[in-house]
Amino acid sequence: MVHVVIVGGGGNVGREIVNEVVRQGEHQVTVFSRKTIPELTDAGVKVVTIKSYEDQDELTAALSGVHTVLSFISWDPTLVAQKTLIQASIAAGVKRFAPTEWGIRSKSGFPGYASKDQIHEYLQELNAEKTVLEYCLFQPGTFTNYLAYPLQTADHLYISCTYLDVVKKQALIIEDGEIWHTYTTIQDTAKVVAKALSYPGKWPETGGIVGGRIKEKDLIKLAEEIRGEPFERHVLKIADLEKGEFNSSWIPVNDHPNMPAEMKGPDLVKIYMPPFLLAGVGGAVDLPPVWNSLLPDLELEDVETFLRRVM
CATH class of the missing domain: 3.40.50.720 (NAD(P)-binding Rossmann-like Domain)
Structure with a gap:
């Protein structure tokens, strides 16, 4: 102890x-x-x-x-x-x-x-x-609980919408959706x-820590299967993001209580989303399973199991 x-x-x-x-x-x-x-x-x-x-x-x-x-x-x-x-x-x-x-x-x-x-x-x-x-x-990585927005799946964790809204069937996808994401x-x-x-x-x-690892395109496909109908996909180009441009008709709602006011509102979301999404392009959202290896007896919930359980 x-x-x-x-x-x-x-x-x-x-x-x-x-x-x-x-x-x-x-x-x-x-x-x-x-x-x-x-x-x-x-x-x-x-x-x-x-x-x-x-x-x-x-x-x-x-x-x-x-x-x-x-x-x-x-x-x-x-x-x-x-x-x-x-x-x-x-x-x-x-x-x-x-x-x-x-x-x-x-x-x-x-x-x-x-x-x-x-x-x-x-x-x-x-x-x-x-x-x-x-x-x-x-x-x-990203807390898997965010994928259930706006449904609360934890006692205290605040969540907000990310690049995927499973409830409203909206999805941002960067080019061909080959980016790997880690969720726990x-x-x-x-x-x-x-x-x-x-x-x-x-x-x-x-x-x-890796609960589940999934490509962007596969996550959207999984969410579509669970909801039983196709999502509206908003394709973003890396070249546009590098210029600071967020060209999507759908803008994820940022209502996270811990987020400072200067990062809220649709116009401000369009400003910070390009560098955030580019971090994913650079591999920042794909984590190695270090603690999984050190604590092999722990079984962690993957993305598919989570979504099928809560949606």
């Missing part, structure tokens, strides 16, 4: 991880949050209210005796909060750290994920001469993380 602190454990992704680790009952769990979370406190989970994630002394004291820190800090554009958390973890003697990742590959080229790359580089620099803090970038449910991601806390070996620096 180890003592794990889940920073931002009251948020949508973090809360799913908290619930699974608590459910498995193998580790002592503490949640760091900027606000009180009565539901967790009532369930017997210790919640520590952090006044400032920029106060290293406060964080260091709160991390005394902690073995592992999982970060789910959702909005940290200056990186001060997460860097301070890393420094406090080192000062407190924390052994393992997982930065705020929980998505696609590093160096994806998508501007919205640049801060993730900067934190990765920061951790690499700190550990350049010797290991001062073991860490892993947990990368499950939030539930399976939580199971992997919970088991990784007990993993006896050294954590991999980059930990891909």
Whole structure:
């Protein structure tokens, strides 16, 4: 048993991880949050209210005796909060750290994920001469739950529409649809993380998680089969995306609560979609099954099984 602190454990992704680790009952769990979370406190989970994630002394004291820190800090554009958390973890003697990742590959080229790359580089620099803090970038690709939008298939995860709307039968497809995508449910991601806390070996620096791997065109075909009728396909050209052009009559709705206001609205969606889709063209949404190999006894739900179960 180890003592794990889940920073931002009251948020949508973090809360799913908290619930699974608590459910498995193998580790002592503490949640760091900027606000009180009565539901967790009532369930017997210790919640520590952090006044400032920029106060290293406060964080260091709160991390005394902690073995592992999982970060789910959702909005940290200056990186001060997460860097301070890393420094406090080192000062407190924390052994393992997982930065705020929980998505696609590093160096994806998508501007919205640049801060993730900067934190990765920061951790690499700190550990350049010797290991001062073991860490892993947990990368499950896209949460499969997003494919069920707007249906809620998890207790706390916020979802929004991606390039495929199975309910409204709309699909974006880049040219011939040969791009590979990795999907993992939030539930399976939580199971992997919970088991990784007990993993006896050294954590991999980059930990891909693969629930299912499927080509864009095959996913659309599968969704059409499940719905029993063809989808309206909106074909996008890579050359247009490279020019920053999003030429589709259908624009996915972006109503994710955690997305900043400057990235919402159809005109703004058309601005950020080209670099996001180009990240997929570059392979950023196709993850290696690192944790699958390290935890071979875990069976994860693939895309087809998920869609047939929930739709």
